[in-house]
Amino acid sequence: MARTRVRTPSLLALTLTAALISGCGNDDTSSDGAANAGQPHEGKPAVVVTTTWEGAIAKAAGAEDIEVIVPQSVHHAPDYDPKPSDLATVAKADFVLYAPFEPYAAKIKEAAGSKAELVEVKLDHDPDELKAEVTRLAGLFGTEDGATRWKEEFDTEYTKLHKDLRAAWPGGRSPSVVSQVFTTWAAELAGATVAGTYGPEPVTPAQLADLSAKKPVLVLENAHMSTGTVLPDSGASQLEIVNYPADDLDLLAVHRDAAAELKKTMAGS
Structure with a gap:
């Protein structure tokens, strides 16, 4: 090739x-x-x-x-x-x-x-x-x-990553997450339950109260549109999801990197 x-x-x-x-x-x-x-x-x-x-x-x-x-x-x-x-x-x-x-x-x-x-x-x-x-x-x-x-190749790798992340669920249960609208794909990759979404506009006080009340375990922030801690004092772990590939233009690397961050964060939840 x-x-x-x-x-x-x-x-x-x-x-x-x-x-x-x-x-x-x-x-x-x-x-x-x-x-x-x-x-x-x-x-x-x-x-x-x-x-x-x-x-x-x-x-x-x-x-x-x-x-x-x-x-x-x-x-x-x-x-x-x-x-x-x-x-x-x-x-x-x-x-x-x-x-x-x-x-x-x-x-x-x-x-x-x-x-x-x-x-x-x-x-x-x-x-x-x-x-x-x-x-x-x-x-x-x-x-x-x-x-x-x-x-x-993508189907093989995606299936492997999805299976690996499901095995890493905290307590063996699908984690509840709040996700920026452009990072919900990462929640899907992890088999997580999306309790709510936000963005791309800044989170309003009313949204903050509503999303915090859902008691998510994770917040999936968009690394390219980050505005800092999304749900302060909620107890949720926040991680940044990268959408844009590196200069090698490897789409699979984007999914692998997201999976690695998700697995590490879930292990600490």
């Missing part, structure tokens, strides 16, 4: 690259990206993604040439303001992947021009949602075989 080549370009590298490739493109790509929407891509497509999350889904779908615009070090990716050199990278892509909640999506669309095929991606670690996106992107990229292999 070919080695995945993932590039997270620096601004200087992007600027130089844009200068060198200005006016160049893939002769096999239609000048009208919209006309090719939904059609499988021949060959190995060049994929530009806004964040590592979209990039990891593209990699799982079988893409090999992936460039990430927003550095993984940016704690809250939607706050990133793309530079002109970042946008120049978009113009040479076959596919550009973005999420609708990213405020710079309009800039990405404009920069893509008529060459790249713009693909809106649903970012979710729920197994069914995640595999559905991987399947959809593989259909666009023409990389179904790679996606099938990844899904088989």
Whole structure:
């Protein structure tokens, strides 16, 4: 299997690259990206993604040439303001992947021009949602075989992690958790009982009282939108769940890391 080549370009590298490739493109790509929407891509497509999350889904779908615009070090990716050199990278892509909640999506669309095929991606670690996106992107990229292999690996690993976490339930019972709305997938992974959710807006005093009254054992906070201790004085253990993969674009690592944190925290409950 070919080695995945993932590039997270620096601004200087992007600027130089844009200068060198200005006016160049893939002769096999239609000048009208919209006309090719939904059609499988021949060959190995060049994929530009806004964040590592979209990039990891593209990699799982079988893409090999992936460039990430927003550095993984940016704690809250939607706050990133793309530079002109970042946008120049978009113009040479076959596919550009973005999420609708990213405020710079309009800039990405404009920069893509008529060459790249713009693909809106649903970012979710729920197994069914995640595999559905991987399947959809593989259909666009023409990389179904790679996606099938990844899904088989994911199912095996997810089943193992889920079983391991169930065995770690405090007292042998499903723990009651309060979860930020974008981290409920981690509760599902643990087989936990979601007593309530909050966010993405700050927790109000009324919500604080209501959620605390549910007496959760755990609070699953979103590491990328953290506002500190969510339920102070509730006695619940709080852990931060990371949604964005590292620069290696490994989706399975996100699930493994969450499972490790959940198991450690449940052991101390």
